[in-house]
Amino acid sequence: MSSVAKVARVLESFIAGRTELSVTDTVGLLDIPKSSASRMLKAMADAGLLEHAPGSRRYRIGPLAIGLGRAGRTQSRLMDRLHAMLAEVVRSCGHTGYVSVRDGLEIFGLRMIEGSHDLRVVREPGVRMPAVATAVGRALLARFDDAALAALLPDQLDRPSPAAPASRAEAIARIAHARAQGWAEAEDEGHRGIGTIAVAVADPVSGECASACITYPAAVVTAAERARICSLLTDGARRVGAELGDPVWIAAPRRRRIA
Amino acid sequence: MSSVAKVARVLESFIAGRTELSVTDTVGLLDIPKSSASRMLKAMADAGLLEHAPGSRRYRIGPLAIGLGRAGRTQSRLMDRLHAMLAEVVRSCGHTGYVSVRDGLEIFGLRMIEGSHDLRVVREPGVRMPAVATAVGRALLARFDDAALAALLPDQLDRPSPAAPASRAEAIARIAHARAQGWAEAEDEGHRGIGTIAVAVADPVSGECASACITYPAAVVTAAERARICSLLTDGARRVGAELGDPVWIAAPRRRRIA
DNA sequence: GACATAAGTTGCTCTATTTGGAACTACTGT
DNA sequence: ACAGTAGTTCCAAATAGAGCAACTTATGTC
Incomplete structure (x- = not known):
């Protein structure tokens, strides 16, 4: 042997x-x-x-x-379906996308799908970032209600950028906003000049929850294009959520868009 | 190398x-x-x-x-603290206890602490059982609301015993009952002649949720003794939940006992 | 505390698994 | 179609791992 x-x-x-x-x-x-x-x-x-x-x-x-x-979390039906959905969104909009998960108060990317635009945001998967200071993290934390967040988040938050939440109350408010609209957005938060739109989907059978997001150079993407990316992501999340039985997406109203 | x-x-x-x-x-x-x-x-x-x-x-x-x-889930601060709490309950009441987790629609024991009574319930950890047909499973599933359960549970449930829920509606009702009172109970369900009382605690930082339960021979345990086991378990769960920041136990009313 | 037993470790020689160069096949980009 | 890269397989040689024996450590009993 x-x-x-x-x-x-x-x-x-x-x-x-x-x-x-x-x-x-x-x-x-x-x-x-x-x-x-x-x-x-x-x-x-x-x-x-x-x-x-x-x-x-x-x-x-x-x-x-x-x-x-x-590391094994990169592979499951949730990850595969989010990856496939995100690949379509990336193909359609041309910007880079990531599938990410939360680990405590941090998030990290498991999979990256590079966009086709000449000007791209590229970050290696595996790099960890504070969850509350990213769109991805807020989309994932939106799965908790305010009371759970109050228990989970520390009094003092790290503030990696001026655009990041400065207090626990502000973080909770922004997460609640993401919860209400079904997606989270960040600009100039994790990195200057970069915008991110993120959604989260859970697989109730396995208990996993992951985020799919698109990142783009904030200066060159129009408001109409941002709305389109948002629409592609939320439509995709609803479809994957329905396939997997995620009650958040099954129950979500169909039109949840940028005001 | x-x-x-x-x-x-x-x-x-x-x-x-x-x-x-x-x-x-x-x-x-x-x-x-x-x-x-x-x-x-x-x-x-x-x-x-x-x-x-x-x-x-x-x-x-x-x-x-x-x-x-x-398998690595057997080792975390949640598991260690539940194990320690349960060891105290086992020492106090003399009956066997298990720390268990859910995997989809099944539960399985990760750790067993044998009791000291001559008449004991002994089952090897690792054996999988349907979640809805056990106290442990209902305690764990109590973390989901009714809508999530409706999406998660199949129309047709296996019914390993006459005491197990016969329909999805009945399963959801019994899980709701466990949620309301903070613990779950089963008798003659997984196995004839065996009673079980179970609680569940989550670690919001890691996202894990596990159950601690006591099993006992139903015919020889008095109502007063059952109430005492229930009290030991819920007091222990509240203490561990508070240590870890589990909002369910932080918010739970102190007196939640057998009617 | 003494003693027996079980569990685990280490030295050292032998062997079976692993190595790695060469030749080959399969795939990819132009 | 062709060159270059990635990957596979053959086979003789090398060495990591095997396994016996002797030893040390831990545990249970009296």
């Missing part, structure tokens, strides 16, 4: 429900002598795939494996 | 933000010849750690790695 297969077999046993694993357990699991089992588990711990359970010689899933779950 | 270290290095690069990986990327990542890179990625794909991206020769995270992230 190859080393890769053994690593996989050990990790599989955690998926099957185990929370801890001993060297002796591993002898039975892999049908190898305990010296081999001991060295295999130690090597996996050294690599971050496992760690010692506190106060114990047994092993549990390690930081690398836990982090993998987060 | 050992095989385990190489596997870990490849998986780490997905955590760092990459969504796809080619054989050529791997040559650079691991500093090995492309024949070695090709075989390493193929071995990882065969083991389920990676898979081919659709319509591409590039690789992305595979089902085993994605499942691992889910």
